[in-house]
Amino acid sequence: xxxxxxxNLPLAGLTVLEMGSSVAGxxxxxxxGDFGADVWKVEPPGVGDAARGWGTDRLGGEGVAFQAxxxxxxxxxxxxxxxxxxxxxxxxxxxxxxxxxxxxxxxxVAKFGLDGPTLMADNxxxxxxxxxxxxxxxxxxxxxxxxxxxxxxxxxxxATGEAAGDAVRVGxxxxxxxxxxxxxxxxxxxxxxxxxxGQGCLVDAAMLETALAWQSLAFAVxxxxxxxxQRSGLQGPMVVPNAGYEAADGKLxxxxxxxxQFKRFCxxxxxxxxxxxxxxxxxxxxxxxxxxxDATVNETLRGRGRAEWYALLTAADVPNAPIQTLxxxxxxxxxxxxxxxxxxxxxxxxxxxxPLRFDGQRPGFRNTxxxxxxxxxxxxxxxxx
Numbered sequence: 001x002x003x004x005x006x007x008n009l010p011l012a013g014l015t016v017l018e019m020g021s022s023v024a025g026x027x028x029x030x031x032x033g034d035f036g037a038d039v040w041k042v043e044p045p046g047v048g049d050a051a052r053g054w055g056t057d058r059l060g061g062e063g064v065a066f067q068a069x070x071x072x073x074x075x076x077x078x079x080x081x082x083x084x085x086x087x088x089x090x091x092x093x094x095x096x097x098x099x100x101x102x103x104x105x106x107x108x109v110a111k112f113g114l115d116g117p118t119l120m121a122d123n124x125x126x127x128x129x130x131x132x133x134x135x136x137x138x139x140x141x142x143x144x145x146x147x148x149x150x151x152x153x154x155x156x157x158x159a160t161g162e163a164a165g166d167a168v169r170v171g172x173x174x175x176x177x178x179x180x181x182x183x184x185x186x187x188x189x190x191x192x193x194x195x196x197x198g199q200g201c202l203v204d205a206a207m208l209e210t211a212l213a214w215q216s217l218a219f220a221v222x223x224x225x226x227x228x229x230q231r232s233g234l235q236g237p238m239v240v241p242n243a244g245y246e247a248a249d250g251k252l253x254x255x256x257x258x259x260x261q262f263k264r265f266c267x268x269x270x271x272x273x274x275x276x277x278x279x280x281x282x283x284x285x286x287x288x289x290x291x292x293x294d295a296t297v298n299e300t301l302r303g304r305g306r307a308e309w310y311a312l313l314t315a316a317d318v319p320n321a322p323i324q325t326l327x328x329x330x331x332x333x334x335x336x337x338x339x340x341x342x343x344x345x346x347x348x349x350x351x352x353x354x355p356l357r358f359d360g361q362r363p364g365f366r367n368t369x370x371x372x373x374x375x376x377x378x379x380x381x382x383x384x385x
Contacts, residue, residue: 012037019042020041042078074374077376101203248305249305
């Protein structure tokens, strides 16, 4: 998608200022950028966002984490300790910016007069969002946080892993990226209200609150008389089969929740004896005798590979999926057809797109992540007029 095509995106014409680092803030900024907003990323001179230097792998001249979460932005370098640069930034926000969000360490924005109430006093239409670790209230309101720490604190890590194993952190930064998503949802809601009232809004998102929201169902189960979440690996609740089973070349996940699905499953694997077995013919019996049931099913499934079982079971409308690596997943023709793998503008690498389309079109990959401070002079040029 060309830069001109950005004018057709849903957030074209909005100016967003990101004071963000690491993953949560930058992911929110990337969403705004992909949706066509003009995103100005504020970074400290000389060092920039710490993610620029994470790891040893590089894409487009930048660290892979920085490239993944900072495309379609412009970088402006600002030294908060320089009074003139700070004043210039505040004027920029007052005169040119619709939305500000920040996930800097607690106390930083207030120290430099870049907090929501201060900036909104000069720009009443401004929408300002804080992205904290633990939220604006409570004994931990000033504490910093990172994705794995919040997974640990919130109970997510404790509920993840094999039943007989240790707690495990989820393999993707779901707290960081989820908080970025909630930030965008909150800001867009405030933007909708501003269209009616003309007034800005102070929005708060927090990593801990994101983690708790992801556990809404688990908490409801406890409130309904159940226990707290327990580690169960690939095993799902209430129905059997509902777990990972052993094919010849790896595991196949089965989730079979109806009598019809179980009958078709037995037909596909040529085990009609399971349908006639007094312990296995109904779900309650399979749950009560799961270990024996799983063992006999595994014995049969080991006779073929995941791909063959997947094709046969899918054709029979039996819910299943192979347990794949990311490499196996992105090699599947479904991924190619989805358009989720996007070429960089120079065609040298690919990145994941955002999982949305507008009028059938997915927002494109217009610009790679910016060099540190590359747009500083351009963004502040209006002050020379």
